[in-house]
Amino acid sequence: MPSPPTQFKLRRIESPAGHIALVTMDNGEDWTKPNTFGEHALRSLEDVLEQLGTPDWRGLLLTGKPFVFAVGADIEEFGEITPERARLGGAAGHELFGRIRELPFITLAAINGAALGGGVEIALHCDYRTISSSVRHFACPEVLLGLIPGWGGTQVIPQLIGAERAVKFIVENPLRQNRMLSAQQAFEAGFADELLEPVEFLDESLAMLIQKIEAGVGKRRPRADLSDVAEVCRKARARLDGQVHGAARAPTGRSI
Amino acid sequence: MAELREVVYIDGVRTAFGRATPDGYFAKTRADDMAVKAVREVLRRNPQLPPEKIDDVVFAATAQVGDQGLTLGRDVALLAGLPKSVPGFAVDRMCAGALTATTAGAGEIAMGAADFVLVGGVEHMGHHPMGEDVDFNPRFIAEQIVDESAAVMGQTAENLHDAFPYLTKKDADAYAVESQRKAGAAWDEGIMDEIVVPMSVFTDDGWTVAARDEFLRPETTMEALAGLRTPFRAGGRVTAGNSAGLTDGATAALIASADAADEIGLAPKMRLVGFAYAGVEPELMGLGPVPATHKVLERAELTMADIGLFEVNEPFAVQVLSWCEGVGIGPDDPRLNAYGGAIACGHPLAATGVRLMAQLARGFRDNQEARYGLTALCIGLGMGAAILWENLQNDA
């Protein structure tokens, strides 16, 4: 049974700092059917971005339905995929996630539950991140599937946490029995600005966003020092070639 | 026996009150999570109190099943993240649940068995429609122990109109219009924002924030109320407009021994002077607060003239009107429900008591000359509750 498409649901919240866009990713099912990004979901995101074009917004908070943030691309759609559709899907994601990045007000992703692949990437296109300490699945498993985090992950992850950690997160963890990070580990690796208790997670995330707006804190473009990137990649490639012997090709950088 | 100790009210808050319908704020939110929110807000506002000093958590609900069923005080304490050494229990006296939680906690404090007690109530009337799981004993009717109408609160309100024929539907509607207007003004002035803690809630349309009472209709007019249905009796007088709606909400408050509060630097807002519960004919349950009020005043050797503020619950306008009759004040007395009442904000049964206390404490701050105040409400099966408080915010 395919899950119903995930929708981006926009609510306007009145706050002391002005109107906040509270956007929930929700496919209307319980946590056993997590949110995914298929064509419908991307169209829904596009609708929301359209509505965010009016000048009255002061901030955006992006979160998921209870217990789930988002687990990335809709793998059920992969069955029918062609190189052409893959390229289009990639481009659509780039375009929409790029528009999140370019929103003229500050954005915060409140990672309330499982965040995988595209779920991680969409969060990283926001300016700030909180993560609930109850999160147990935070990862980019694409490489295990012979893919790469194609919605900006290969770029924004190293810019946020540096080359060494990025290679570990994007390439080595998936190939180590699909190792995932807990909230604590994700926080320590630099993926989130705050690690918050689950009990009032969304209220506290919202309070943090409002506080940042009131304090006049601006947009953010993390730029880790990546001068070591070539060296880190060379070493990682050597390690991995020894480990997988060409069985998982995408991460080693050869084209499909 | 040890000497009794002074009991003081430190602080109290509530969630916004939502409609108990499938599209209400809290339809998808658990009752105990709402109570947890209120409890954590009380603690957040009173950081001087180390959580391990809390000696008990007393929580009320009328329907003690489902998400209100797990010995609420303890369930809420654990879910709120209080130390596991903090115990808790649950009480039920229907609409007076939170008042009963308060007087039970006060008893522990007065006896020297506790220094700090968290009290409160929650009622998710959407998840637990009134009377749903109740198995009404047939003896009540067979043996005429109570009149059949006693089981339906709205019918007891119609009975009050019968018993006091000069309290007309027009009087009830006029009272309701005023309640709505006063509540609207209190929101406009930011008074309610001090008492109501916003809470994010998941809905079919995504997460949103419940920050304002859903029933509030400050623009209510006599004309609009005149045309409403009378669901409890054909050609009756009780309508959705002059009743409190079916409501989801939670409240929590901190009470303490005066000395213990002083020791850790918590400034009390009110002192508990006394309290009383009383019983009346179940089919006229709305009269309950009349004898409860008389009883508590007599014991304290005070009269109505000594009381500067009244916070009286408003399940039905006629119920307040008959209380006014019984205690000899006018329904337009400025001491009465200055920030509006349940007709405007809703009445989540067992939660309401702390709402009254929180509004009274706020009223004391606005009315330095008021020395005493009363919180009172009526209770199903024919009872009334009244707690008498002394203003501690007027010593300046």
Ligand SMILES: CC(C)(COP(=O)(O)OP(=O)(O)OC[C@H]1O[C@@H](n2cnc3c(N)ncnc32)[C@H](O)[C@@H]1OP(=O)(O)O)[C@@H](O)C(=O)NCCC(=O)NCCS
């Ligand atoms: C009275 C009661 C039955 C009404 O329930 P309801 O019909 O679901 O109430 P609603 O909110 O849908 O209101 C009914 C109508 O009155 C209207 N209305 C309510 N308040 C109004 C107001 N202030 N001004 C104008 N119209 C109003 C509503 O808009 C609605 O109109 P609609 O039918 O055209 O939509 C219900 O609120 C009740 O049982 N209250 C008592 C609760 C109780 O017993 N508590 C315990 C006490 S001890």
